[in-house]
Amino acid sequence: MNDNDIFVIHPFLKFSKYKQKYYLEEAKSLVKAIDLRCRKSFSIGLEKISPKTFINKGNILYFKKQIKESSVDVVFLNVNLTPIQQRNLENELNAKVIDRTGLILEIFGSRANSNEGKLSVELASLQFQKSRLVRSWTHLERQRGGAGFMGGPGEKQIESDKRQLTEKINRLKKKIRKIISIRDIQRYRRKKNKVPVIALVGYTNSGKSTLFNKLTKSNVLSKDMLFASLDSTIRKSFFKNINLLFVDTVGFISDLPTTLVDSFKSTLDEIIYSDLILHIRDVSNDYYLEQKKEVLKILQEIGIDNHEGKIIDVINKVDLIDNTNKLHNLVDEKTILISALEGIGIDNLKNKIYQKILT
Ligand SMILES: Nc1nc2c(ncn2[C@@H]2O[C@H](COP(=O)(O)OP(=O)(O)OP(=O)(O)O)[C@@H](O)[C@H]2O)c(=O)[nH]1
Ligand SMILES: [Mg+2]
Structure with a gap:
């Protein structure tokens, strides 16, 4: 047994079966993002949620046995548990139980x-x-x-x-309020100097940092890992005789804990006060439509909706798609196809940004 070994359990309601395969994969990636090793993973269908333990008695017996046999002592349940559910589960399973918010907080903390x-x-x-x-x-x-x-x-x-x-x-x-007021002053100066700010947003792992590096000739960490970037980075870029500021931001994920959204409000303000938003999407992900919905939902939560025409849909990782028809269908007025990694479509994107900024 390795100390970092963990069980990953994704419970779902039987009648919905909503994206359960995807969620299980995502749960495994979350665990990996903090250097834990998924020893075994389970997707379990529930008739209903038990108020006391979330999963049902049968599940508990089953997992108790599994846990004992594998001598794993930490279990990740890919849902948000009430404190009582968490405590009861820990007692029943005789293992530490982490829920989704708890795990995401750990990742962010690290x-x-x-x-x-x-x-x-x-x-x-x-x-x-x-x-x-x-x-x-x-x-x-x-x-x-x-x-x-x-x-x-x-x-x-x-x-x-x-x-x-x-x-x-x-x-x-x-302390945070103090930092926010300094940020506000910086933002005010930028506005006064009329330097347009362009924020890169998107689902985690969609390629924001890779594109950011391309656009600003920077070297922020880009990695095949959930939540590689956490702190937002601002860098200057200059093209076609105008100065621009690009902001790389923290990735989104479905059911982003509200405590996190609140605490990161000042970072997310960079998005709110930007002049233009590039929504970076990973077209190679099977769930890229769902991911788009999740991102728009979070943007809406922080007060941005698409009506302002402020968002450009940037469809990334096109190098991974062989099917040209599929790509063809994705192109419209509002979208740009790129590969941040291979540098495909970057000039197109720059032109689009230029057009938008000038109008
Ligand atoms: N094939 C391919 N891979 C890409 C492309 N863009 C990014 N990637 C890869 O996707 C992974 C994630 O890229 P990042 O730039 O770190 O993604 P991010 O959106 O900043 O992710 P977080 O900071 O974790 O939210 C890395 O392994 C990149 O090399 C692309 O156009 N094509
Ligand atoms: Mg990043």
Whole structure:
């Protein structure tokens, strides 16, 4: 057994079966993104959700046996659990249970580089922890160097921890507010200097950073891994006698935890206040239509909808598609086909940006 081994379970409701294969794959990629190794994965159909344990008694017996046999002690359930469900499951399965929000928070925590990024993730984690009756597998536990994943502290301890958490949260919010005001000033200067800002948004792993590097001759990390970029990066670019600013942003994913969206509000503001949005889409992904919907949903949540004509659909990774008919059908007024990796269609895209900025 390897310490990083984990079980991945994707529960779905039998009547919906909605994208279950995709979600299971995505769940495995999430686990990989934080260097855990998926020992076994399961997709389980439920008649209904059990309020106490999410999955049903039969599932629990089955997994308990599997866990014992494989001596794995961490299980990832690709849904959001209530604190009670999480605690009950941990007791029943005799293993640490992480839910989707918990895992995404862990990934973000391991990626944050900038001061703001770190503070934002810490805020989101603390808010998440505070909402739990039992401790989640996050920073506090590690800081304390305690017994690791298993077990929880007593009620008294929880009360005093909750108070501590509230104080910490307030301190963090203050610090973040300070950073936001500096950001606002920078943004105001950019507006005054009339430098157009172009934000690259899209589902995680769609190729934003690869395109960003191409457009700005930069070298930010691009990797076949979910949430490779977390902090947004702004770089200048100059073409056809105008200065432009490009912003590479954090990738989106379906059911992005709301605590995260809230905590990253100031980073997402870069998108809100941009002059133009490039929506980078991975055409080689079987679920690229669904991914588009998810991205538009999150954009809408932060107050942007497509009506402003502010979004250019950039269909990326065309080098992976052999079927020219398929590609042909995708082209219309609003779309540009590119391969960020191979540099196909980049001039077209630049022209489109130029046109949009001037009108
Ligand atoms: N074949 C092909 N691969 C590409 C293309 N663009 C990006 N990739 C690959 O897709 C993977 C993800 O690319 P990134 O640029 O890191 O994607 P991202 O959208 O920034 O991802 P996150 O920061 O994780 O949200 C990398 O392995 C890239 O090499 C492309 O046009 N064609
Ligand atoms: Mg990236």
